[in-house]
Amino acid sequence: MGKASRDKKDIYYRKAKEEGWRARSAFKLLQIDEEFNIFEGVKRVVDLCAAPGSWSQVLSRKLYLLAKQSPALKDGELPLIVAIDLQPMAPIEGVIQVQGDITNARTAEVVIRHFDGCKADLVVCDGAPDVTGLHDMDEFVQSQLILALKLFFPVVTFAKPKSSRNSSIEAFAVCENYSPPEGFNPKDLYRLLEMVGSPSGVDDLDCSNGWLEGPNKVYIPFLACGDLSGYDSDRSYPLPKVADGTYQSLDPVQPPIAPPYKRALEMKKASSQGIRDLEKLSLDS
Numbered sequence: 001m002g003k004a005s006r007d008k009k010d011i012y013y014r015k016a017k018e019e020g021w022r023a024r025s026a027f028k029l030l031q032i033d034e035e036f037n038i039f040e041g042v043k044r045v046v047d048l049c050a051a052p053g054s055w056s057q058v059l060s061r062k063l064y065l066l067a068k069q070s071p072a073l074k075d076g077e078l079p080l081i082v083a084i085d086l087q088p089m090a091p092i093e094g095v096i097q098v099q100g101d102i103t104n105a106r107t108a109e110v111v112i113r114h115f116d117g118c119k120a121d122l123v124v125c126d127g128a129p130d131v132t133g134l135h136d137m138d139e140f141v142q143s144q145l146i147l148a149l150k151l152f153f154p155v156v157t158f159a160k161p162k163s164s165r166n167s168s169i170e171a172f173a174v175c176e177n178y179s180p181p182e183g184f185n186p187k188d189l190y191r192l193l194e195m196v197g198s199p200s201g202v203d204d205l206d207c208s209n210g211w212l213e214g215p216n217k218v219y220i221p222f223l224a225c226g227d228l229s230g231y232d233s234d235r236s237y238p239l240p241k242v243a244d245g246t247y248q249s250l251d252p253v254q255p256p257i258a259p260p261y262k263r264a265l266e267m268k269k270a271s272s273q274g275i276r277d278l279e280k281l282s283l284d285s
């Protein structure tokens with residue numbers, strides 16, 4: 001699919017380039033914020049799985065750059081934004097980058113150091129558990145995730161932003177009012193999850209908020225968000241023409257600086273070259 005044709009088929013892809021976002025995902029976070037007001041009063045925020053950085057750009061524009069314009073705020077009072085990814089990403093004003101694995105405790109320690117030991121007000125994450133294709137296993141991992149969320153947050157909603165295609169099953173969990181179980185020790189996380197995950201362990205839990213009552217079902221509200229009369233991510237829109245009647249497609253704002261597919265492309269190129277060399281050799285001999 002050519003660039004112009006993608007511009008036509010994917011309005012959010014085109015709008016992202018026009019508005020300077022590195023990826024169309026920026027609109028997903030903006031639309032989640034429209035519904036849930038997640039940026040209100042936020043001073044410390046972590047962006048997990050951040051590359052190429054469109055969510056970090058949203059955080060930078062909505063929190064850091066906005067606060068920077070306020071004459072009342074001094075340098076030390078500006079919001080702190082820490083972005084983590086396995087991949088490096090091009091710099092973004094007001095965003096501290098940490099290259100690391102979000103599942104590694106050492107990465108968490110680095111973030112905590114940046115926050116001087118204080119807790120984050122907001123954590124955003126655009127990563128998802130890998131799908132194995134083994135449906136039982138995938139369902140188990142997803143259920144564990146939902147149970148873990150409900151264990152730490154009394155208010156959980158699944159949000160489907162308007163910019164997320166209907167044809168995709170993608171949705172985002174919005175978890176509010178962090179309140180870990182009393183006496184919770186992060187080192188016990190796996191034991192706690194095992195207890196929730198096993199039918200015999202359920203009896204040991206305090207179910208006073210009722211989420212495991214009845215047939216042990218957890219119902220999570222599912223909410224569409226973003227301006228519902230706005231752009232439909234599954235529709236094709238006509239391309240705006242310039243004066244001479246042609247359409248000018250824009251280049252992506254910031255291509256990934258070290259994408260994981262780069263090495264694969266290099267290997268593919270080297271192997272095609274090798275085949276060409278062999279063919280040439282056999283023709284010459």
Ligand code: SAM
Nearest residue numbers: 025049050051052053054055085086101102126
């Ligand atoms: N929110 C990003 C944006 O708006 O530009 C897009 C995120 S992209 C869908 C998912 C990212 O998750 C990839 O850049 C990948 O490197 C990162 N990722 C996957 N597993 C990770 C892990 N264990 N630790 C850190 N980053 C991870």
